[in-house]
Amino acid sequence: MELSATGEPVVTQEDTQVDVGLDLQAGTLVLAQEGADLVAYHALVEFAALKGQPWTAQQVKFSAQGPDGTSVALVVDLLNDACDGPRDGLPAVIWRVVALAATYAGDVGITYAPPAS
Template identity: 60%
Template sequence: MDMNATGEPVMTHADPQVRVGVHIEQGTCVLTQGGTDFTAYHPWVEFAAPGEKPWTAVKVEFSATRPDGGSVGLTVDLLNDACDGPRDHVPNAIWKVVTLAATSAGDVGIRYTAPTS
């Protein structure tokens, strides 16, 4: 890799967000929209902690397969319109995806060890 970098990057904590992707086994989560079934295989869950509040899941963006085999992206907003709690009637399977993402990211207290040089 031919790249240089300088500086001391600083993260802003005004509105931190984290996107966590997980791979789920094809066929284990089927999303239905407008009477059409979509087979989800890779969701990205967005977590946010606005205004120093606790981390919360905001939305899930799914990569999915249409019945004809083509790819499609579907987004599920998890917060209600007032953004002060979960949206009503979000299916349990989607909350399980959120749980998988949160678990894989250390419950969004992401644990990471930098490589040694």
């Protein structure tokens, strides 16, 4: 394949929302809802930055397997009702999922080095 390229790419952050998906190892996160254990296998964390503010995690959407083997979706709102801070009473493991997603998003130290030419 013949390829040529020129220019100097510049990135602008116009998106105010970024979703980061994580595939979770089976059995590492169990969510309990209405007495049923749900084994989470995927989390989609929604980050937003409004009007030049820092990025904030707003919501986590979990895909899980219910006790009968069916797939279940569970949405956890991370912000309080006034949307000015974190929601009280969320389990610490939910915030660990958010921290993992932030790492994958590059906010907490993901680095990349291009191949040596």
